[in-house]
Structure formats: C-alpha cells, structure tokens
Amino acid sequence: MPLRFYNTLSQQVEDFAPARDNTVRMYTCGPTVYSFAHIGNFRTFTFVDILRKCLRANGFKLDHVMNITDVDDKIIRNAAAEHKDLKEYTAIYTQAFLEDCAALRLERPEHLVPATEHIDEMAAAIARLTASNHTYQSDGSVYFRIATFPGYGKLSHNDFSGNIAGARVDVDEYEKADARDFALWKAPKEGEKYWDTAIGPGRPGWHIECSVMAIEYLGETLDIHAGGIDLVFPHHENEIAQSESLTGKPFSRFWMHAEFLMVEGQKMSKSLGNYFTLRDILGRGYAPEAVRYLLASVPYRKALNFTFDGLQSAKTAIERLRNFKLRLETGAFADGLDQSLADRTAAAQAQFSDAMDDDLNTAEALAAIFEYVRDVNTAMDAGEMRSANRGPALACLARFDKVFDVLQPTAESGEMADSEVESMIAARHDAKQARNFALADQVRAQLLEQGIILEDTKSGTRWKRKSS
C-alpha cells in the first residue's frame, strides 16, 4: 500500500512521495525558547519524530529544517524580567529543549536553526516584498498587506472575502476569524533588543522567520511543512502569503498538523497553567520512554487527553513488549520452523507497516503488534515455537521499535539493563551449581528488589520485569 498523509491544504488523504531525488524536504516549526517546553509541545515534536522515522522506513532520505524561535515578545519580556541578555536567556532554554528531545529520543533535524542567525536574510526578504508592493510601513514597522495575496485563507479554509479590511496587528498570534495585516518587521522599542539592517533598525516578526529559513535551506517548494494544529492560522497562513508572494511558487506540497494534547477537555498550554514539563513528569519517577509511548500512541490527528493513568498504561505496555522480547531472546526452542507462526509474523509486520503508512495510524500499528505478542506468547506456552521462528519474530519487533523506539530502557531511569540482569542470573546459576543456595537466594532477592521476577523452568531461568 502506498504511503499517504492527510494534507491540511487539500483536506484529503493523498499519496506521498518527495518531488525530487528521493529526499524529503521538510520544515517543522520549532520551539519558542522562553521557558521549558511542556509535554503538549512535545506531542507535536514526537509526531514529527514518528513522521521522520516512517519516511525513512519507506526508503526516503531526509532534509529537515527546524527553527528555534529565539526572539519574540514573550522572550523579550521574560529576559528583561530576569535582567538577562536575550542570547544568554535563550541559550538556557535552547539547551533544556535539546536535552528533553534527547530524553524523548527525538532525532535531531538535519538543520536546527536559531532565527537570530538569519536576521539579514529576513530583512532582505522584506525588502523584496516591499519592492513588489506587498507591504506598507507605519511608525518604523513593516506590515504585509494581505489584500495583495489572493490565496489568503486557502490553508485554514477560511473565506476572508469581504473581511480583508486593512486592519493590522502587531502581535504574532491572534484570533482565527481575523484577517489582519501582520507585522513582518517590528520597529525598535525602548530598552528592547534590535538589529540594524538594510531595512532599518528593528526585529523580525515570527512568521517571516519560518518562510525565510525554509526557502534558504530547502528551496522554494517544500515537500512537507508541519507543526501543531494551532499554527494553521495565522502562522502557516501567513507563511504561505509571504513565501508565495516572494517566489510565485507553491510553498509546500503537504501541510501536516498534530492535534492537541489536552487536559480535562482543554488544550495543555502555558497560559492556562494546566501543563507539565517533561522534567515534572520524570521527577515523578516515570521513564521518558513512557512519555514517548503515550504521546505517540494516539494517531496525531486525534486529540489526546493526558492523564497519569494513561502514562501508567504506557509504562505497562512497554514492560509487556520488553518481557516478550526477552522471552524470545532467552527461550529454548526446538529446532525447525513452524510455518503458521512464520506466516503470523509476516502478517503482523505487514499490518504494522500498512497502519503506519496510512497517515501514521499509530493506534492500529500498536494493535497489530500487541495481537501478535499475544498470539506468539500463546504459541510459546503451547511449545509450538521453533528456533527458526525466533529471528523473524525479533525482526518484527525491531521494525516496530525503529519507529516507536521504546524497548531499550533509559539508563538514568534507574532500571537495570538487560545485560546486568543476565549476568546476575548467571551468577545465581553458578551459586546453585556450587550448592551455595544461600547466595543463590540472595541474588534472587536482590533482583526482586529491582523489580525483576525469576522463573525457573526446565529449559533454564526466565525473567521478566514486574509491572507496577
């Protein structure tokens, strides 16, 4: 089945392939580094990571740009409140963001670019928009005149005809019904950081940042542009207006948007105060891979309600998969191949890939894996598993983990690594051989303290992690 994605622009699910040379040119809007990102933000960034891994699993190469918004109203306000220089302030939260991404196993985009490194290019783009009559000035600020772009509204599917009144707005985020001329360049304000450029002193608006960096690194037409659903309007609508006015070409072929992480029916957000940072969650003793699993488990176009019960279930699901993997690795199976199990494995792998290729249907992909785990566990209980079935079963699990990336425990989570458990079991075995049963019991008790349960069988000692 072909890879296909829902495209916000066409409002259709469409077959996807990159336009040129097997490389997907992708731009995703990055964080505004004014404080720690919350796990709502990370729902969107986890979706992007799953998207990357799915594209790679389909044999495509990636050229992916993500911006770091390191100048905006909130940053300027917060930095001033802490008496910090803008750069010093944003460095702290950029670093924190990168650490959180690493903990959640989010791959680094090929280009991770702070906006403030491209101020001159932004000024040059604004000059070009001015030369082609798309802008006007007021009090040293430059605004994009949306009446000059007939396609305005095509991404958010808002019909703005009759509503494009020439009113303007200085803030970067505003209400969906408002078609407003937006700031491309903001005049310096007393005590605020500004840059001296060819179009005068000031700082860029948020929207121009993404248009300029996307075109600079990836060319005039992207394959995919993605972000959270709240970016459709005005941010992405404004990016299209600027970019297409600059180039005369479609800005992006596909637009993909992740729905919100919710808390009791409301969007998780800083302003509502109903948020958890990743650090909050890890501080409560959850492993980052449980957060990753939870955020990835609901398909990105469905809102996901955050609860600690949900996080607990994610943890249990991961334990189940790890125990299954261990059982496959350590079980003693009779020689040969069981054909029906081999067929079952191939079917599970195909179901998993088909579900992921179907607009990243992670829920169905997980269901395919868990049904498979249940069936193979049953087969192992019944002694039907054969040694030649082991490799393909592990490969199926590896295929799953290439995308979900949750099977390897995070070292800092305090959990014992598989290899440590194995070597303690070997030590216990040696103790028993030497008839030192006290020592053997001691090792068993130590493992139990670490949440590891041993089961002695005819074919050796099996172990699993206790799910709590």
Ligand code: AMP
């Ligand atoms: P920001 O740092 O505010 O620019 O946001 C970074 C990303 O997080 C953007 O793509 C937002 O759309 C996304 N985002 C913000 N809140 C949520 C949420 N509750 N659920 C999912 N994504 C979100």
Ligand code: ZN
């Ligand atoms: Zn953007």
